[in-house]
Amino acid sequence: MADGSKWLAFLAAIIGAGVLAALPLDLSAYGVSTGIVYFANIALATAWALFSGPTRYISLATAAFVGVGMYTVAFAHVSLDLAVCLMLAAIVGFLFALVVGLSTLRLRGVYFVIFTFGLTELMRQLSSWYEINITHKLNRFITISIDSIVIYEMLLVLAVAAVFGSWYVSTTRLGHALRAIGEDETVARHTGINATWVKVLVFAIAASMMSLVGGVYALRYPSIDPTVGFGNAWSFQVLIAALLGGPGRPWGPAIGAVLLVLLSDFLVGAFSRYFTIALGVCFVVIVYFIPGGIAPRIEHLYGVLARARHAARSAPGASAPHEPPTDAAAVDNETEAEMREVVPRRRSALRPLMRRLTRSGPMLRGGTGPPQGAMLSVDGLRKAFGGLIAVRDLSFDIPTGGVTGLIGPNGSGKTTVLNLITGELPPEAGSIILQGDEIIGARSFEICRARIARTFQLVRVLPGMTTRENVMLGRMFGSDPTGPAAALSEADILLDRVGLADRAQLIGSQLTYIDQKRVELARALATRPQLLLLDEWLAGLNPTELKIGIDLIRRIQREGVTVLMVEHVMEAIRALCGHVIVMNAGMKIAEGTAAEVLSDPKVTQVYLGDDNAAA
Amino acid sequence: MLRLEHISVAYGKHEALHDVTVDVAPSRTTAILGANGAGKSTLLKTVAGLVRPQPGGKVLFHDRPIEQEAPHRIVAAGIALVPEGRRLFGEMSVIDNLRIGAYPERARAGESERLKRQFTLFPRLAERRQQLAKTMSGGEQQMLAIARALMSEPKILLLDEPSLGLSPRLVSDLFSVLRRLTEGGQSIVLVEQNAYQSLKLADYIYVLENGRIASAGTPAEMRQDKMIQKAYLGL
């Protein structure tokens, strides 16, 4: 959205909230009690989407956290002041989620769903076991009676806090990190994001909100028992609400929640015995007909109108609403594997760069001082997949400040080497020393922060994020992290530098192959690397583009960045590499200057697979 | 026998193949050369039915259009692909992998003698018939992948970078096996980076560049072509 309309929306929301807060004055008691239900669901659905929206982890643990909140209050209210109880509920929920998250967020997809579903059941059993065998009373009484208007106001505050909170988070580093993880966790980690920690943290934040809501909601009941707190209904309703509204938007789940409560009220009145069926049908309908939820569609509509209105003045694409990833052109499962085959339309995509190369971008803080010694030295590195030995006892040095070429036929283990260096794969043996420090065992994000950046052979641009956001990530989480604002300005400079300024607002999936490669490079540079690993970054360029690409790499090197490039394009190797390592079948078979290795019979043999190839 | 007419393939926004026309003659070896990202694998995948060409493109096998067929139908029709990266059933024994190769109705008759033939062609497989595929070395896995494809008694064998990750000795072993196949009258479509070996084996060669046919001709003609020399022979 354009800034103007954003503030307008903000203002509207404030006013709306104010009105809602004053409403009870002339709202029927029933209005109040329904308001309570609405706000609770809004807060819960929003909290759910805060984590599950970006990461696409389908969590059914809502009920577990709500229940924890309820029980915390139920236990504490007898001895403590209400405010303290609620704080306690939030804290307990947070800690509980921290433990759960740390132990289970490594589970992907269905395993996570099952686990969270089970977690609720588990909590219900444990709590009833406790109440029956320890306190000998299943229902736990809430001895303070709070006026439902107070509950109404408290939940209203929580609902508003949830919506604005999740909107705010989405603008922070945390929010960006979370989105990046949802789009492509590998890239996120290689861009310096501590994925595990980010996930656990947000999971816990969302959970503490749920517990808080539960804590307040408990005050509605004269007494609670395990079926109230840990009833699965919470999890399902919240899930549907969020998906119905659209978990991709801060305000989507709120809409979903309102619609769902309306719907279920109608169903209870109209034909309650078919309630379950109707609920199920809702699920299916959402999955098939509104995968992204309602919010994106509304936004889309809004965008269309907005563009129609602003057509004259606004900058092209400036306020274009982005389709959610789910709406992006569906490609079959093999997409990724195909990408290597993907080829750009013939147009010199890099040409604008020529001009910019004369202008200087931000100084990349490269290897300080004059080039000396080895930036990185690999010794006795070994990695096998099943019976396949991908890398066997490989040793080499990367001289500081230079461009080193790593060549060899496909499948000779070059990319595996990069994965070992960047901590994507653990080696079976050997050591990797970065300027005197062993980096084996370091996790990808730590290696990125140690100022080693990489691009991927199968281009990996975050499809749902804009070009600009892609590059900002690098700056926000790279070797010296900054806030979004600073990152944004620097991202734009880098984009300008690689010639993508005019496409800053396009989302990754809308970019051509070449542009995606440029985004990847910009993203890597944004992390401020001292060592840059390029994996066939020049593959599939036409001669002109190739020339420009080569110049760009040279320029980067001149600015003090050491480069290791895996390449098949001999022309580039000759032009750039002072030092070339040749691999075959996981072994180093030659090393030296480009001229030396390319005239080495062993090399010609593996490349040309012919004994009299030299001729 | 196999003919691709005006094939264009796009993944989302990206056009991987653009108006490609290729002819494959019976009991000949057709090699397709090109850099990474040139569209070689996509070409084979299109034939094998793993990806669909844009409207207007045709894949004719014995003059029958197959571009909309499902992969298993195409295998049944007599085209077998040895996919890039081999895609063996790692959790299964060598023998099971081979048996699966003979799954199509057409291939079930005479399964056992074809099995014998594979074992004579690849003695190593005979030794390791009970071993799990995933525990074998790269060379053995590639052999198994080819043998599995041959079990379906294909009229055309499609090979996607068979020399991938093999040491020179294994590469020349591999190509000698392929030569024996061609001498046996097997038609082959070969996607390779290894230019010289391909030039030696192939009867006809297409060069792909950025999804287009850059040039085509007999090995002899190709050897003269300067661009090929430079771009794909790395010299």
Add this chain to the structure above:
Amino acid sequence: MERRTFIKGSAAAIGAVSLPRKLYAAAEAPTKIRFGTAVGMSGLFVDGSKSTTISQYDLWAKRTNDAGGLMLSKYNKKVPVEIVYYDGRFDINETTKLTEKLILDDKVEMMLAPWGTAWNIASAPITNKYEYPVIYTTAGDSILYTKANDWPYAFWSLAQPNEAVQPLIDWLVQMKKDGKIKGRVAAINIGIELGVEMANAFAKLAPKAGLDLVFNKSYPPDVTDLQPLLREVMATKPDAFFSFSYPPDTFMVTGQAQQLGFSPEVFYVCIGGVFPGYRDQFGADKVEGIFAYGGQDPSAPGYADYAKAMKAVYNQEPEAGAVQVYAFLQVVQQAIEKVGEIDRKKIRDEIAKGAKDTLWGDVTWKNQLNADPWAVGQWQGGKMVGVFPSNKHDAKPPVFPKPKWAS
């Protein structure tokens, strides 16, 4: 600070708004009297709620309207009644929500209890808060000993846990004294409110009375198989077995005990044991001598007509629990007709005075609780008869021992 004062203000405002509304409501002559209830109509315990509660509400409404309705002397005319049902789905959250909906949104004239302790206890504070007099007919919870007086508009008609088990305990003690049993008692209970409450009361009182409690475990509400538990019970060789269970598992425990050939001299089941359906599933001979929670007095006034009506409408004989529910509908009916208008305050006070000549005999209250409820009934010759408290009218002496089951 500011917020709090604001809330106070708005709360006061509500009070101001809602008060005159109530007076207004009372002043007009109703065309019908709507009784709202959020009883569970679908879910695990639907057998219980249908047999004990819903069938009786419907039957009472039918018989009352056949007689022209309730006589409201104030307008000197009979007004028909209507039951407004919402499905509470045996879910406390739903029950609370829908109870509020009935009172605040539909503004029904009167409220009726849902089925089951958990849901009765959950809605009582609400009906009390909005000053709707309700007799809660299917709740047993020790909390009521201390809390019932906080809810002047809620009345409780069942035997509460202590009263429900005490008479049997006394009897067992006597049997032990007479040397008829060794006094080894075992108990299991379902992990929901009433089960826990009864088991807890039993576990407290039985040892105190000198009985030897050899086994006491609880099992989850959605239990699908009680054999492992029963095997454990059998291993302790009790001569009296108490199953504080709900309809589904009451049937299950009886059936599986018979399968396992577990046939102690005293066999007690809680809710559902009094259902005619219970006898019909196992046969009169197999349930002979089984004790259950509840009881009835077929000689009570109007019982014969009631039984006829049950036969006519449901083709079923009376069920003790249901008789009780119906009886307390009569109490409400008497109160309304005495007051002669829908003034819930007056109706409440009238109920509190008690009632005469119901299917339950005469009714009196003590601290909002039924003063002398039936505690225990027993299957004798295919009939469910009341046995304890033995001083109640038409209480029959208990059969001992329960005939052995041929396993």
Add this chain to the structure above:
Amino acid sequence: MFEVVLNGLVLGGIYGLIALGLNLQYGIARMLNLSYGEFFTAGAFASYFAITLYHYNPLLGLSVSVPVAFAVNWVIYRFLLLPLIRRAPNRDALDGDVVLCTFGLLFVFQGFEQVYWGGNVRGYYFLSFPVYFFGASLPANRLLAFAAAMALGGVLILVLRKTRFGTALRAIAIDPIAAGLSGINVLDLSASAFALGGAMVAISGSLVSTFIASSASAGIVYTLKALIVIIVGGPGRMAGAIAAGLLLGVAEQVGGYLIDPGLTLAINYAILILVLLIRPTGLFARG
């Protein structure tokens, strides 16, 4: 104690039985069908009506429930899940969609069961006389189910190992694309594996209903149990499922005996979590 363990083994075998079908659906067709348990209850109800309404042998209910379950599951795969497979950009997205879609189906089926069969628990008695060995007694109906579990499991393992059809199924489980390239009709076979899974759970439903009462809302419990079993045993591994079933059954019984019958699920989950954290590929998975 011996009796407890024995019960655990029998119960565990039955868990294995319940999991076999889901193992076909999730392990081979790669679709996590959360409405799985509803076909269990359907099978149970079929038997229930067979004996209570028509006084037939309850196992005759299979003649209805099995073909119906097979057909319905086939339809689910072909017309509900296939579109999702076709549109999914990647595995994660597909899993998500499938979970949500089958959750929806779960509610729909459960709703219908509640409307037409009521929410109450329905049980009956069949072969309920005890059989004695080594001093311990076991009801015949449980032994029957246990035997059936072992038999079905064995047959399934043989089919997967020895027959061409089975080998093809295993191939699909490992790599659907490669399977297609080997001439296997992946769609049809996956659909039939999925449908077969549905049929099998209907069978287990009938068998189990002879001694465990069932209710409309019980389905999800069995789905959950089955899931735990196959995750512990390693998806796609029939032997693993049986073994995991036995393990869980014994753990549950012994735990329930030693600690509290209210905690059986808790015990199951403790084991599940341990496995997920220590050996996510499943205890009995190779490699």
